[in-house]
Amino acid sequence: xxxxxxxxxxxxxxxxxxxxxxxxxxxxxxxxxxxxxxxxxxxxxxxxxxxxxxxxxxxxxxxxxxxxxxxxxxxxxxxxxxxxxxxxxxxxxxxxxxxxxxxxxxxxxxxxxxxxxxxxxxxxxxxxxxxxxxxxxxxxxxxxxxxxxxxxxxxxxxxxxxxxxxxxxxxxxxxxxxxxxxxxxxxxxxxxx
Amino acid sequence: xxxxxxxxxxxxxxxxxxxxxxxxxxxxxxxxxxxxxxxxxxxxxxxxxxxxxxxxxxxxxxxxxxxxxxxxxxxxxxxxxxxxxxxxxxxxxxxxxxxxxxxxxxxxxxxxxxxxxxxxxxxxxxxxxxxxxxxxxxxxxxxxxxxxxxxxxxxxxxxxxxxxxxxxxxxxxxxxxxxxxxxxxxxxxxxxxxxxxxxxxxxxxxxxxxxxxxxxxxxxxxxxxxxxxxxxxxxxxxxxxxxxxxxxxxxxxxxxxxxxxxxxxxxxxxxxxxxxxxxxxxxxxxxxxxxxxxxxxxxxxxxxxxxxxxxxxxxxxxxxxxxxxxxxxxxxxxxxxxxxxxxxxxxxxxxxxxxxxxxxxxxxxxxxxxxxxxxxx
Numbered sequence: 001x002x003x004x005x006x007x008x009x010x011x012x013x014x015x016x017x018x019x020x021x022x023x024x025x026x027x028x029x030x031x032x033x034x035x036x037x038x039x040x041x042x043x044x045x046x047x048x049x050x051x052x053x054x055x056x057x058x059x060x061x062x063x064x065x066x067x068x069x070x071x072x073x074x075x076x077x078x079x080x081x082x083x084x085x086x087x088x089x090x091x092x093x094x095x096x097x098x099x100x101x102x103x104x105x106x107x108x109x110x111x112x113x114x115x116x117x118x119x120x121x122x123x124x125x126x127x128x129x130x131x132x133x134x135x136x137x138x139x140x141x142x143x144x145x146x147x148x149x150x151x152x153x154x155x156x157x158x159x160x161x162x163x164x165x166x167x168x169x170x171x172x173x174x175x176x177x178x179x180x181x182x183x184x185x186x187x188x189x190x191x192x193x
Numbered sequence: 194x195x196x197x198x199x200x201x202x203x204x205x206x207x208x209x210x211x212x213x214x215x216x217x218x219x220x221x222x223x224x225x226x227x228x229x230x231x232x233x234x235x236x237x238x239x240x241x242x243x244x245x246x247x248x249x250x251x252x253x254x255x256x257x258x259x260x261x262x263x264x265x266x267x268x269x270x271x272x273x274x275x276x277x278x279x280x281x282x283x284x285x286x287x288x289x290x291x292x293x294x295x296x297x298x299x300x301x302x303x304x305x306x307x308x309x310x311x312x313x314x315x316x317x318x319x320x321x322x323x324x325x326x327x328x329x330x331x332x333x334x335x336x337x338x339x340x341x342x343x344x345x346x347x348x349x350x351x352x353x354x355x356x357x358x359x360x361x362x363x364x365x366x367x368x369x370x371x372x373x374x375x376x377x378x379x380x381x382x383x384x385x386x387x388x389x390x391x392x393x394x395x396x397x398x399x400x401x402x403x404x405x406x407x408x409x410x411x412x413x414x415x416x417x418x419x420x421x422x423x424x425x426x427x428x429x430x431x432x433x434x435x436x437x438x439x440x441x442x443x444x445x446x447x448x449x450x451x452x453x454x455x456x457x458x459x460x461x462x463x464x465x466x467x468x469x470x471x472x473x474x475x476x477x478x479x480x481x482x483x484x485x486x487x488x489x490x491x492x493x494x495x496x497x498x499x500x501x502x503x504x505x506x507x508x509x510x511x512x513x514x515x516x517x518x519x520x521x522x523x524x525x526x527x528x529x530x531x532x533x534x535x536x537x538x539x540x541x542x543x544x545x546x547x548x549x550x551x552x553x554x555x556x557x558x559x560x561x562x563x564x565x566x567x568x569x570x
Contacts, residue, residue, distance in 0.1 A: 019529075043526070049552045052535050056503075056559040059566075063522060063534045073523045 005173025006186065007033060010085060013109050013166070013190055014038060018080035021045065021105060023067055023097070024087030028055035035060070042079065068092045071100045079105040088112045089144040099160055102193045107165060114169060114180070114187040116149035121182075134185040150180050150187035157191055165190040194320060200278075200313055206303040210292045213317050214276040214283030215239045218259065219267035221323070226568045228271045228323045229561075230314060231255065232331030232338035235406070235474050236466055238282035241274035242267065257549050264558035269565050270327065275317055277310045279473040287469030288389060298469075300386020305473060307334070307481040311341045315349070327568050328561070330354035332546035333513055334474070337481045340521065343498040344483055350500040352564050354557065357510055357546035359517035360491050360524070361482035366512065369409050370475040373402035377468045386469050395468045400459030402471055407458050412509035412542035420451040491524040501531035503560045505553060507545040508538045533560070 007030055014020060016038045022031050025044025028051070034040035043061040046052050055062035065073065068091060082105030084097070089112055091097050101108035113134045114120075123130035129139040137144065148156075150169060157164050169176035169184020176184040199209040216239050221228060231241045233254070242253035242260045259265045259272055276284040279302055287302040294301075318326070329350050331339040336358025343353045362370070377383060380398030384391050408416075425447050427438030440448065447453045487493035502525055506518035515536050525532040537553045539545040545553070 041529075043532070049535075049538070053552065053556055053559060056533060056535075056556055057562070059563045061531055061533050063526075063532070064536045065534075073519065073526060075527065078526075 003173060006170050009170055009173065009175060010083075010109065010111055010188060011038060013188070014040060014081050014083075016040070018042075019078075020081045020083060021074065021079040022083040022085070023071075023101065024084065024090065025051070025055065025060070025062065026086075027051050028058045028060035028062060030083065030085060031055075031060045032058045067097060070096070071104050074104040076103055077106055080107070081105055082108045084108065085111045086113070088148070089146055092145065094146065095156065095160060098156065098162065098191075102162055102191055106192065108162075108189075108191040110153070110189040110191065111170070111186055112148065112153075113144075114150045114184055115147040116151060116181045117171075117185045118182050119185075132185070150184065153187060153189055157189065162191045162193065165192055194317060196313075196316060196320075198316075200309070200316070202303055202309045203306045204304050208278065208285070208303055208305075211278060211285035211313075212283070213278070213285075213313060215317060216241065216253075216274045217321075218242055218272040218274075219270055221271040221321075222568075225323055226325065226327060227269065227565075228273060228318070228321075228326050229265060230318070230326050230329045230342075231259065231272060231274045232310075232314070232329065232335035232342075233274070233277065233280075234331070234333040234335045235471075235478075236462070237335075238280065239274040239276040239284075240282070241272065255547065257547075258554065258557065264554045265330070265561055266558075266565075270561070273317075273321070273323075275314055277305070277474075278313050279305045279470060279477075281465075281467035281470040286467060287386070287473065288467055297387075297389050299389060300469060302469060302473060304476055304480075306477050307337050307341050308345060310477070311338055311345050314338070314342075315346055318349070324349065326350050327564050328352035328354055330356070331358070332356035333358055333543065334478050334481075336513075337478070340498075341481070341483065343500045343502075344494065347497055347499045351567065352501045352503070352560075353498075354503045354505075354560065355518070355521065356505045357507055357513045357518075357543055358504075358521070359513045360484060360494075360520050362479055363517075367479050369405060369512075370479055373405050374472050374475060376401035376405070377471060380468075383468060386472075388468065394463070396463040399463040399466060399468055399471065400456070403459045403462035403466075404455040407455060409512045410543040412511070412540060414509065415540050415542060416451065418540075420449070420454060423450040424448060425450050425453045491520060492527040495521070495524040495530075496528050498525070498528070498530060502533070503557070504532065504534045505546070505556065506534075506536050507541070507543070507553075508536060509540055510543045510545060512543040 018040045020040045020042035022044040052064045082101045120130040167189045169180025170186040171184040195212045199207045201207045237254040240253045241255045245251040261268050276282045287298045291298045329339045329342045336355040339353045339355050377398035380395035382393040383395040424438040483494040484491040506515040522534045539550045
């Protein structure tokens with residue numbers, strides 16, 4: 001999800017000047033953008049060596065950490081916003097991390113590939129796991145340990161007693177508010193305790 | 194460089210008429226903003242990089258890290274290496290004359306702390322006309338000095354690079370130091386620390402101190418890979434994995450390759466390192482504990498630090514384990530400081546901080562690229 005339209009759409013959910021924690025920050029592009037365009041400060045968490053290096057090259061604060069070990073480094077409500085952009089699908093303890101996200105941050109912003117996007121549904125109807133631009137991996141060779149849908153996350157949020165402040169989809173860089181579970185490749189949620 | 198003025202020490206003692214050996218690399222820029230201080234650990238010196246003309250094997254101890262085109266690039270930065278007080282590579286230490294008595298210090302050399310070293314280093318910078326460091330950098334005990342710089346002189350440090358270090362030593366870590374010290378002190382040649390006047394050196398103690406130190410600087414895996422159960426008698430005949438030479442059935446002879454290696458390291462060390470220095474430096478390690486004055490709260494202790502930080506640890510380092518670095522990271526996060534932290538998955542234990550791991554070296558390079566941008570701006 002590196003296209004700039006999508007990144008900007010998600011960045012708009014982050015109030016200017018926010019203190020941000022980006023869980024699974026990748027190469028630090030989002031943090032660098034938030035720093036530059038929205039005067040944000042903060043840190044990225046990343047496990048991958050190459051990404052940690054990329055963050056250092058961008059001048060983004062990065063902490064190398066396995067998110068499956070939790071967020072004990074961070075006290076309650078120490079961030080305005082905690083981002084989980086395309087991270088959820090890689091975590092073993094997604095439910096715990098969801099609660100951790102809103103413990104450490106006043107709001108949590110989640111984005112992940114929506115498995116219920118209609119091309120995925122078509123593919124499964126044909127009896128095959130989807131391979132798309134958004135989910136570009138073969139089923140037997142994917143870093144994603146789970147897939148979920150826009151609708152699924154609403155239920156998980158409810159189950160975890162989290163407040164959904166906003167939710168929508170993104171497709172082709174555009175915000176999708178009508179039937180996002182069907183029409184959007186990316187699902188976005190803004191959550192709080 | 195000679196310092197006539199008295200340096201008050203943390204213990205309440207003081208030291209006067211002392212000298213600090215130092216080397217510099219690269220050029221100080223016009224606004225004196227590109228200086229980087231390198232702090233050494235237990236057995237290193239001010240000679241951090243480069244070679245001495247006409248001397249083979251005289252590479253500085255961090256030559257893979259520092260130099261022209263290296264991660265800390267001396268084409269851009271003015272790098273200062275300094276030998277600490279009490280050490281044995283040129284700066285005033287236990288083997289020098291105490292101006293108060295006219296006799297060699299020996300065991301009477303005052304106990305120095307990390308904080309004392311940093312104060313002495315600050316005076317050296319004063320003398321060199323450097324008000325602010327672009328960065329201070331060190332590994333292990335050197336990392337403790339770098340951290341201490343940010344607490345003692347926060348306004349004089351823009352960046353701190355703290356590698357394979359800890360906010361204090363654990364009991365186990367102090368225990369290792371104590372074994373090493375006891376080995377030295379109980380050597381009959383130690384003479385209560387005044388062995389110089391007896392014309393002897395407590396080499397047996399130094400050797401054992403070095404052997405135990407060396408064990409703790411390596412990882413189990415790397416030791417097994419390097420030596421395994423290989424016998425010295427079978428050296429060169431087989432690989433470590435298939436070594437099946439005959440046992441000597443001796444309790445005193447060097448049987449296993451690892452024994453040979455440790456003895457060799459011990460012998461080498463005892464030739465050049467001072468016994469009193471070993472005691473002093475391990476004690477400085479033990480005493481370092483910036484949280485101590487803050488009820489053990491490292492977060493409070495680090496509240497005065499204003500510099501930006503890069504911390505690096507190595508996964509197989511059990512002497513200065515990653516979780517100790519994370520404590521520093523957490524304290525900095527609690528204080529909302531700029532900090533980056535990398536945990537390098539290297540097999541080499543504590544020694545990894547001196548070795549060539551491309552992830553580590555590239556990361557430090559990138560960090561200093563960022564420092565340079567700030568300096569140039």
